[in-house]
Amino acid sequence: MISEETAQKLQQLLASQPTYKPNQAVQAALKDINVSCFVGATCVGKTTLMDALVAYRPQYYGKTRNFTSRPPRADDDPKRYYYYEHSDAGLAPVFARIAQHENLQHNINPYNLTVYGSELADYPHPMNVGDIFSSSIDGFRQLGFGTLHVFSVVTDPDAWRTRLEQRFPSGHPQLHARLEEAVASLTWSLTQTAQDHAWVINPPNDIQAAVTAVDAIIRGENASNQAEAQNLATACLEQAKKLLNDTTPYV
Structure with missing residues (x-):
């Protein structure tokens, strides 16, 4: 307390x-530190993606x-x-x-x-990866890292809801707060226009597709599937708002 x-x-x-x-x-x-931030609703798979990214190129990627x-x-x-x-x-x-x-x-x-x-x-790695609250990204952008990438992670809205309900079933004391967090995160991501920002789709049962997409962007390639990702984010946001309206804060 x-x-x-x-x-x-x-x-x-x-x-x-x-x-x-x-x-x-x-x-x-800070000019010698490189960072990739992952933003997204709870249960969208940020931790799984970061773990897979580290396993993909362990000599380069490491979690903060x-x-x-x-x-x-x-x-x-x-x-x-x-x-x-x-x-x-x-x-x-x-x-x-x-x-x-x-x-x-x-x-x-x-x-x-x-x-x-x-x-x-x-932050000891050549490329440090971490999941960050959307409300903290503006602060990160002011720090002066050598390189900063900001990834908004999205997935299929039905798959996301299934994961959410498995981890935070109805009546769970954290459910309402997690849904508020999801709405805030998705709303923030959908307003982003900065050059350091890109969307990444984390497809159900295909984490390697997300890993490859992130690694390609960090290597300097153009981001792909951005419109599709935004459509998924919009659908997830609608889902999150509906679920939030159906829950009450835990007291």
Whole structure:
């Protein structure tokens, strides 16, 4: 549990998140770091895609490490996450690093105020891959990475709904928040026009197709199937909005 004071501090950090910049020493090192960010609704297959990408070219791709204040999950990769307790005392060192601008970045989950973030040492690969909240991408774009790619991941809307219902069945305490997150993420992706952004389709039962598409873009080839991906995203957004209207926030 966190106090009202800590909750207010997290809300302030969330509001200022897009304009956060690390200190000069950290910024100077960023020009040598390359990052590919994956944005998308929960259960769209971002983690599966990143794992497959690393397996495809392990000498080049590697997942970023992140700290988080959310509780560990059974399927967490221990090489990827390190944890701070989501409490006043547990978050104190995180707040101290943010105050000194020592973190590379931080992300506050707007739905439950859990904290994610990373430091320079968490980006050791030639191409670092990570899943990022859509609300954090503007901040990433200001950091000055050597290379930055932003991928919006989509899949077939019926396949997405099936995965969602399997992981977050009706009545699940996280379902409403996850649907809110999905609506926000898809809405954000559908507004993107920046050159660093591309869509990638993660077809059901064909992860290699998504891997090949991502790798081709990172190698400098033109993105393909962008209109099809946007149509899938629009359909997923309609699905997410309908499901959201049929659920109530968990109390």
